Amino acid sequence: MSKPNAVIGQSGGPTSVINQSLVGVVQAVQQSSHIGKLLGARHGVRGIVNGDFIELNGASQDLLERVAQTPAAALGSTRDKPDAAYCEKIFESFKKNDVRFFFYIGGNDSADTARIVQELAAANKYDLQVFHIPKTIDNDLRVHDHTPGFGSAAKFVASAIMGDDYDNKSLPGIKIDVIMGRHAGFLTAASVLGRKYENDGPHLVYVPEAPVTEEKFLADVDAVYKRLGRCLVAVSEGLSVPEKDKKGHWVTWAEKLAANIERDSHGNLNLAGTGLGDHLANLITTKLTPAGGKKLRVRSDTFGYLQRSFPGLAVSSVDAAEGRMVGKTAVEYSKDEAKREGSIAMQRAQGKYEITTIFTSIKNVARETKDLAPEYISKDGNDITKAFVDYAMPIVGSLPVVGSLSELKK
Amino acid sequence: MSKPNAVIGQSGGPTSVINQSLVGVVQAVQQSSHIGKLLGARHGVRGIVNGDFIELNGASQDLLERVAQTPAAALGSTRDKPDAAYCEKIFESFKKNDVRFFFYIGGNDSADTARIVQELAAANKYDLQVFHIPKTIDNDLRVHDHTPGFGSAAKFVASAIMGDDYDNKSLPGIKIDVIMGRHAGFLTAASVLGRKYENDGPHLVYVPEAPVTEEKFLADVDAVYKRLGRCLVAVSEGLSVPEKDKKGHWVTWAEKLAANIERDSHGNLNLAGTGLGDHLANLITTKLTPAGGKKLRVRSDTFGYLQRSFPGLAVSSVDAAEGRMVGKTAVEYSKDEAKREGSIAMQRAQGKYEITTIFTSIKNVARETKDLAPEYISKDGNDITKAFVDYAMPIVGSLPVVGSLSELKK
Incomplete structure (x- = not known):
């Protein structure tokens, strides 16, 4: 039996390091053995629905490192906010392509889309794990100490x-x-x-x-x-x-x-x-x-x-590294079948700048935002x-x- | 007899490397023996007229290197366009402070001010050498292949x-x-x-x-x-x-x-x-x-x-180095008493990027500008x-x- 596939998409306003997270996922998948094809959805959920995918498994390290340094969404982004019917279409596309892992890089609205699709899958007894990878220059996601971008x-x-x-x-x-x-x-x-x-x-x-x-x-x-x-x-x-x-x-x-x-x-x-x-x-x-x-x-x-x-050297190297890290971590988490849906949230140690991640339900992150x-x-x-x-x-x-x-x- | 003094000023719209030229002048004066005090005029010609100077000879290399990397005019700039009476006041200030060298970093209008002051000095048989050090992001100075900034x-x-x-x-x-x-x-x-x-x-x-x-x-x-x-x-x-x-x-x-x-x-x-x-x-x-x-x-x-x-690493390192170089070159030129007034203009070699400078009369640079x-x-x-x-x-x-x-x- 061939290994199940994964979809990765990018959503919402671009950031300077959203491609770091994309590359983190691609590199981690390249080094792992539980995922078959890694399908990049062009322009987020729109690409999923239209079957507009680009296979990322074979990307060279040279290309990936250059893409990681490039601002904005390399896969293309979208402002679409899927309703129930749209989510249904996403789910249909996943079934058709034997997609069992969904990595979605975005803000709080994107996270909620991912969560709804996972609920649909669960209701249909379809095995799907959903991972929200944070990005927003606004830094307004709840639970997250801060967000890449x-x-x-x-x-x-x-x-x-x-x-x-x-x-x-x-x-x-x-x-x-x-x-x-x-x-x-x-x-x-x-x-x-x-x-x-x-x-x-x-x-x-x-x-x-x-x-x-x-x-x-x-x-x-x-x-x-x-x-x-x-x-x-x-x-x-x-x-x-x-x-x-x-x-x-x-x-x-x-x-x-x-x-x-x-x-x-x-x-x-x-x-x-x-x-x-x-x-x-x-x-x-x-x-x-x-x-x-x-x-x-x-x-x-x-x-x-x-x-x-x-672009270029004006980017924060801390931010770039963390963007990469949350992408890789999402793939790590996906090896654990018990992890059905969640957001990869950075947490800060007391007293010094040391970052760890937790896996928190998307419900804790989606919709409502955080103020200063x-x-x-x-x-x-x-x-x-x-x-x-x-x-x-x-x-x-x-x-x-x-x-x-x-x-x-x- | 004490050595004659020099004034340096900055004028017009700031650039990212206008302080490179300032630091080039300061460092060259620190290493030379023909100039006494190097007086930095605060806010260009306005500082000269008001006697608002800051003595630069003793600046440390650490400070100078940090100032060089700092955008905008460290001495302060001005939009004043001196008329004849204003130029007369500049000349009076030079006489009072035994200033025999005037280094002015600016665009084409600033260059013309410097030239007029030099003419006044010549008419009064006062020994004054005037050096226009180019800067403008507009890159529109005649004769110059291009300008720092x-x-x-x-x-x-x-x-x-x-x-x-x-x-x-x-x-x-x-x-x-x-x-x-x-x-x-x-x-x-x-x-x-x-x-x-x-x-x-x-x-x-x-x-x-x-x-x-x-x-x-x-x-x-x-x-x-x-x-x-x-x-x-x-x-x-x-x-x-x-x-x-x-x-x-x-x-x-x-x-x-x-x-x-x-x-x-x-x-x-x-x-x-x-x-x-x-x-x-x-x-x-x-x-x-x-x-x-x-x-x-x-x-x-x-x-x-x-x-x-x-600021920062988004600055062109070529531009930064050239900004420093034209400042140093102005001080080199000032050792030659025959050089009464002129602009330090970069020229490019045929076929490869190799920059030399020429000393051209300010008349060739001032007032009229260059188009694309x-x-x-x-x-x-x-x-x-x-x-x-x-x-x-x-x-x-x-x-x-x-x-x-x-x-x-x-």
């Missing part, structure tokens, strides 16, 4: 802010940098990791978990600018106001703006993206008057997709604490080496 | 586009990336340097030197999208229309948009920046209808300041030629290693 995105953000802060020291003004993360502020919080000298930026940090009014925002910027003659602001695209929607979530500035702009019948702004930065810059220009009536120099940048896909813990946000709501730096820095690994001539004055 | 910005752009292209392969759609360069298209042209596989992006490249109409732009995007099901567009912030202004320059899309928007009494868009990307994305969404009536997925990113200030040569732009005006790749790749040095599973099909 976050470390590299955080390193990109911290590095970008460092560079931009030196730029701002060089030509002083007010600068707004808009960072990814609609609901969770982990990535925006990473903006503080590169601070080294007194008065280094970012001087103000706003995460979705700490809502801020227009008045408070302007007063904060004004105070920093009066003190330093410049101000670097890191703001999450999910910047929120102290007002809750029907679901109990903070309403975002982007949502408020969208409502206003719809009333103005002017709909060509991408408000969650560049529009927010432009809006904040405009707000400062029109509402703040500096001492002496000098015109304020205000600029904004929205870091955009580069945060999740910038309150102890990571300063009391004023406009800065990030040392506790967060201690949490995040080992995941980022290292940051660019810099120096300032201010050291000469010492 | 360009290689690193080009590497950032090429890397960012590589990552974004894999992102776009992963989740197909139409993506617009707006790249710095209001007049010269060198940096936007660098977007093609990372292409490796068939159908790799960017699929369309628009530089200021090759104007394009709205109709042509839309037709180009439509054709690529119909062929590949996705389209990555690299566009210069100085994107132009085939229409000339009074000075004979191409009118930019941003200028046209600004005029329209002013009429709409809606002025809160940064049109040269994020506004252009949003506008192009909106144009595609509203004017292109894909086959089957499926909604187009269109996004835009504006790379912004990161292009000139992203016509042979670097494809006949259709929407792509970049191999001749440009051959020109730029040695300056960029290396790009991230990548791999695609498409190799498995071979």
Whole structure:
């Protein structure tokens, strides 16, 4: 009898190390004996349903190592969120191809898809083991200490802010940098990791978990600018106001703006993206008057997709190694028939940075997400604490080496 | 008699390697015997006029090496463009401080300031030698084969586009990336340097030197999208229309948009920046209808300041070394009393990448700038030629290693 097959897929927004996990799975399967064909599904669940597979068993180590270093999903990704009928089709495809192992790399929604398919299989007495391999730059999976993809995105953000802060020291003004993360502020919080000298930026940090009014925002910027003659602001695209929607979530500035702009019948702004930065810059220009009536120099940048896909040596080597590791671990776990479904979750030792993994039911991970813990946000709501730096820095690994001539004055 | 002093300043938009040139000057002065104090002017000409100097002779090698790796102007920069009276004040400051050597790191405007001060000195029979040390990510200085700062910005752009292209392969759609360069298209042209596989992006490249109409732009995007099901567009912030202004320059899309928007009494868009990307994305969404009536997925990113200030290992090591070298060379040249004023210009050997420098009068460099040569732009005006790749790749040095599973099909 031939050995049963496995499917691997990638899902959701790409990261810089999602291919590390893919390669971890491929290499572990190449070295194991319980799996037959390893079928890579093109564009996630869509490829499974359409039978669009690519056989990965024979991939050379040279190719795999290059793919591992390449950002974004090498198999292609998807935004499809399967309903019951879609899950049924996935299950049919698995039966047809004698697939008994399903490795799915993705965020919390992807995890839930995998879980539902496993339930279908169980109900039909079809032997299927399902493994959720975590990835998300948002770092918002429950149970997981952190997720592969976050470390590299955080390193990109911290590095970008460092560079931009030196730029701002060089030509002083007010600068707004808009960072990814609609609901969770982990990535925006990473903006503080590169601070080294007194008065280094970012001087103000706003995460979705700490809502801020227009008045408070302007007063904060004004105070920093009066003190330093410049101000670097890191703001999450999910910047929120102290007002809750029907679901109990903070309403975002982007949502408020969208409502206003719809009333103005002017709909060509991408408000969650560049529009927010432009809006904040405009707000400062029109509402703040500096001492002496000098015109304020205000600029904004929205870091955009580069945060999740910038390749090369800017990637966190810790993150890359962990991405690989969780892929390999998933294949290890799959040798144990008792493991029917679960997510490979990294856990951190007390007191030092040592990572182990646990296998936790997908139910503990799917649907609901995790917020930035309150102890990571300063009391004023406009800065990030040392506790967060201690949490995040080992995941980022290292940051660019810099120096300032201010050291000469010492 | 004590030795005469020197002033060094930095000017204009920061780059990733402008401090390499600063450190090159400091190290060469530390090793030479013809210069007394080396005074670093804080924020360029402004520091000279205000007597805001920092003495650099005693800086440690550890600090200098860290400063060299730090983006943006360590001394501070300025946008001041001195008039005759301002130049007179600079000259007065030089006399007061017995400054006989002026090293000025900057673009073409900065070069001209230095030249005017030297003329003033000559007219007053004051012994002053003036050295322009090039820097600009725009790469638009005449006589110079290329300028320090360009290689690193080009590497950032090429890397960012590589990552974004894999992102776009992963989740197909139409993506617009707006790249710095209001007049010269060198940096936007660098977007093609990372292409490796068939159908790799960017699929369309628009530089200021090759104007394009709205109709042509839309037709180009439509054709690529119909062929590949996705389209990555690299566009210069100085994107132009085939229409000339009074000075004979191409009118930019941003200028046209600004005029329209002013009429709409809606002025809160940064049109040269994020506004252009949003506008192009909106144009595609509203004017292109894909086959089957499926909604187009269109996004835009504006790379912004990161292009000139992203630190760390993303910097071109060739660019960094050349930035250091032109600084050191300026100090070498200053030993020759016959060298009254000039710019340190890199020249390339025929047939291989070997750089030497010449000393050329600032008049040959200042004011007018250089465009992307016509042979670097494809006949259709929407792509970049191999001749440009051959020109730029040695300056960029290396790009991230990548791999695609498409190799498995071979």
